[in-house]
Amino acid sequence: GAGVSQSPSNKVTEKGKDVELRCDPISGHTALYWYRQSLGQGLEFLIYFQGNSAPDKSGLPSDRFSAERTGGSVSTLTIQRTQQEDSAVYLCASSSNRGAYEQYFGPGTRLTVT
């Protein structure tokens, strides 16, 4: 079946511009996570959506970052006024209720801020 998809796969933007990154989770998965990964480094948790509960935003690095999840499915991560330090791969993952710790990751969006 279809896995987690993310778009775009690559995004180059100028410093100060806003960007939107999209994640389509696996159908029926109730949990959705966003992570950031810089080159050669670990996974930095950003935000977590679980069903209809209020999202856990504790990992967002600044108020320039926000995310929405519409209809319990598609999610959009928005970065306003991008900075060079925002350059990274942004990964989305989803999981089901029954397999809550088995996350399925998308291929990521590579963001480059020039």
Place this chain on the structure above:
Amino acid sequence: GESVGLHLPTLSVQEGDNSIINCAYSNSASDYFIWYKQESGKGPQFIIDIRSNMDKRQGQRVTVLLNKTVKHLSLQIAATQPGDSAVYFCAEFPGANSKLTFGKGITLSVRP
């Protein structure tokens, strides 16, 4: 994030040898502990999990060991192959409706 600015440690092993990747976890109340593998250019992929009431679980060529006394988790890979070269992350899961938390990650490099 906890890993920002820090490059991942690397474990180098000879092809055919056994690999042991170690992880220290923080939450003694976690219900499940999990290992993920991330190959270059891809997202992490689930390998194996172990419940907190177990101390050992075996999969295909992999074994996970859990020592709750010292909050230590390890992943053993038998007869390491070039395809095992990747970054390995441990993760802990407190339970239903909780957030999965990843550790820092270790790079496994297999020498031919």
